[in-house]
Amino acid sequence: MHHAVAALAVATGLIAPRIAPADGWGQPHLKVVPLTQAEAERVRHVLAPVEAFDRAEPFENRSAGAATHFDSHTATPFSLPSANMDKAREMDFRLGNGFFEKHWVAAPSATTASDRLGPLYNGRGCKSCHLQDGRGHPPDGPDDFGVSMVLRLSVPREVSGLAADILEHLPNAPEPRYGLQLQDKSVAGFPAGGRARVEYTEFPVAYADGSVEMLRKPGYSIYRENYGPLHPDLQISPRVAPAMIGLGLLEAIPEADILTHADPEDRDGDGISGRPNRVWSLEYQQWMLGRFGWKAGQPTLAQQGSDAFAHDIGISTPLHPYHWGDCTPAQEHCRTAPHGSTGNDEALEIPVIGLDLVTFYTRNLAVPARRQVDAPRVLQGKALFHEARCAACHSPKHVIHRLFDQPEQSFQLIWPYTDLLLHDMGAGLADNRPEWEATGREWRTPPLWGIGLTEAVSGHSYFLHDGRARSLSEAILWHGGEAEAAREAFRSMTRSERDALISFLESL
Numbered sequence: 242m243h244h245a246v247a248a249l250a251v252a253t254g255l256i257a258p259r260i261a262p263a264d265g266w267g268q269p270h271l272k273v274v275p276l277t278q279a280e281a282e283r284v285r286h287v288l289a290p291v292e293a294f295d296r297a298e299p300f301e302n303r304s305a306g307a308a309t310h311f312d313s314h315t316a317t318p319f320s321l322p323s324a325n326m327d328k329a330r331e332m333d334f335r336l337g338n339g340f341f342e343k344h345w346v347a348a349p350s351a352t353t354a355s356d357r358l359g360p361l362y363n364g365r366g367c368k369s370c371h372l373q374d375g376r377g378h379p380p381d382g383p384d385d386f387g388v389s390m391v392l393r394l395s396v397p398r399e400v401s402g403l404a405a406d407i408l409e410h411l412p413n414a415p416e417p418r419y420g421l422q423l424q425d426k427s428v429a430g431f432p433a434g435g436r437a438r439v440e441y442t443e444f445p446v447a448y449a450d451g452s453v454e455m456l457r458k459p460g461y462s463i464y465r466e467n468y469g470p471l472h473p474d475l476q477i478s479p480r481v482a483p484a485m486i487g488l489g490l491l492e493a494i495p496e497a498d499i500l501t502h503a504d505p506e507d508r509d510g511d512g513i514s515g516r517p518n519r520v521w522s523l524e525y526q527q528w529m530l531g532r533f534g535w536k537a538g539q540p541t542l543a544q545q546g547s548d549a550f551a552h553d554i555g556i557s558t559p560l561h562p563y564h565w566g567d568c569t570p571a572q573e574h575c576r577t578a579p580h581g582s583t584g585n586d587e588a589l590e591i592p593v594i595g596l597d598l599v600t601f602y603t604r605n606l607a608v609p610a611r612r613q614v615d616a617p618r619v620l621q622g623k624a625l626f627h628e629a630r631c632a633a634c635h636s637p638k639h640v641i642h643r644l645f646d647q648p649e650q651s652f653q654l655i656w657p658y659t660d661l662l663l664h665d666m667g668a669g670l671a672d673n674r675p676e677w678e679a680t681g682r683e684w685r686t687p688p689l690w691g692i693g694l695t696e697a698v699s700g701h702s703y704f705l706h707d708g709r710a711r712s713l714s715e716a717i718l719w720h721g722g723e724a725e726a727a728r729e730a731f732r733s734m735t736r737s738e739r740d741a742l743i744s745f746l747e748s749l
Contacts (some may be wrong), residue, residue, distance in 0.1 A: 266528050266530055269529075274644065296615065297615050301611060304610060322606070325649055341602055343355065347360070348581035357580070357591070358428060360568065361430075361434055362555045367554075373699065376695055378708055379459070392479055394416040394420065395414055396474050412520065424552075432467035435467060436464050440462075446718050454718055456675050458709070459611065465649050469571065476674040479672070491659070492604065494643070498515060499661050502537050502636060518537040520538055520540050524560060546558075550596075558590070564582060614746075619745050641653050661686065664723045670705070670719055670722075684706060692713070714743060718731070
């Protein structure tokens with residue numbers, strides 16, 4: 242079935258979900274070459290938990306295995322291709338980067354190769370949010386929403402008025418007038434969806450040694466609603482753009498390895514009950530393991546990229562074939578606006594080849610090498626990281642699939658520090674907005690590789706899904722729920738120990 246037809250069929254409930262096998266949902270987008278028994282035993286040995294903290298582990302500085310880049314002088318450490326990429330494939334990487342960096346304009350336009358924007362949008366291109374392929378930032382003031390953060394919108398499924406067969410294949414029930422995201426910008430002649438405001442309330446948190454850290458709690462509101470009042474049961478989730486490095490490697494982690502870490506009933510009694518998110522694949526018409534996004538709401542990089550084109554920029558793709566992006570039936574003028582789908586036989590604003598090139602680019606943004614892995618302070622911090630049981634969720638290392646046609650992401654030992662599972666992070670971080678099977682208190686464990694270069698790449702040190710934390714220590718103190726014990730361990734450390742743990746994180 243053609244992607245566009247398939248997407249329409251899913252949206253209208255014409256395709257029934259496939260039942261997942263007992264051992265998982267599968268990775269149909271990957272051409273996997275099975276390991277031999279000897280190789281599988283070797284992997285088991287390599288992934289054994291660390292026991293000694295007086296020295297670095299073998300290959301620990303190679304965060305992304307052979308794909309790791311060691312260019313310590315580059316001004317753009319998150320924008321280099323996989324170090325093991327064949328020169329013949331670098332042209333595809335550059336072409337994908339061209340799409341990623343392109344600033345789109347409204348249709349109709351004399352520049353027919355670029356007239357795809359909107360009508361409603363958040364940014365004119367991917368780089369608007371992912372500057373230098375790094376982490377976005379929260380607004381600089383109450384009325385500045387910039388382009389690095391978006392507000393996801395929805396209403397509870399039971400009050401949406403949508404049929405169950407339609408809701409079955411949607412991550413959320415969209416807000417009836419404004420859809421699944423607030424677009425705060427628009428092309429000429431069309432009002433934007435609205436404007437968002439954030440305000441912070443500060444409060445102190447005391448460490449066991451008596452020192453105090455000030456945390457800030459955000460509050461969000463929407464004004465200038467240009468398409469009528471918002472639903473009284475509106476659900477809002479702020480999302481800062483994440484860093485783009487290493488995504489292809491995360492996509493290549495075997496599903497079985499991720500599910501092995503899941504313990505939804507906490508049967509081992511350790512207080513950690515990570516569980517997978519089950520999401521619908523528009524590409525393969527089946528349920529798959531969610532891996533990408535703050536709540537693991539996307540199964541593949543292609544679908545993640547397509548969703549961003551549709552909701553952030555208002556551009557149609559093979560997976561989201563609607564030229565009006567996120568415009569709802571209540572925004573009829575928006576749905577009938579001119580669009581820029583000329584120039585290709587698929588009548589899409591981003592045809593298959595364009596989406597494939599962007600996917601190749603995002604799959605191959607290299608992870609920088611670790612720094613100071615043997616420094617005594619870093620090794621001390623690593624030991625404290627494990628003693629506090631941070632590694633129970635931020636799983637340090639994985640061995641990825643051997644892939645037939647993706648040599649850059651094939652059979653590597655990688656160190657992303659994530660289990661890619663959902664965890665209840667407590668009331669303090671809750672957005673109270675479900676996504677697929679994720680609850681309003683659950684978040685996917687974010688990868689930590691590259692986190693020490695945040696300020697160098699993005700010009701700030703804001704962390705968590707909405708950038709509320711202004712430092713790594715603030716981010717840790719916001720951890721609750723399943724991570725409460727780890728947070729308390731950090732809060733109870735001496736100043737010297739806390740500094741050592743932060744030094745370890747900054748080395749990643």
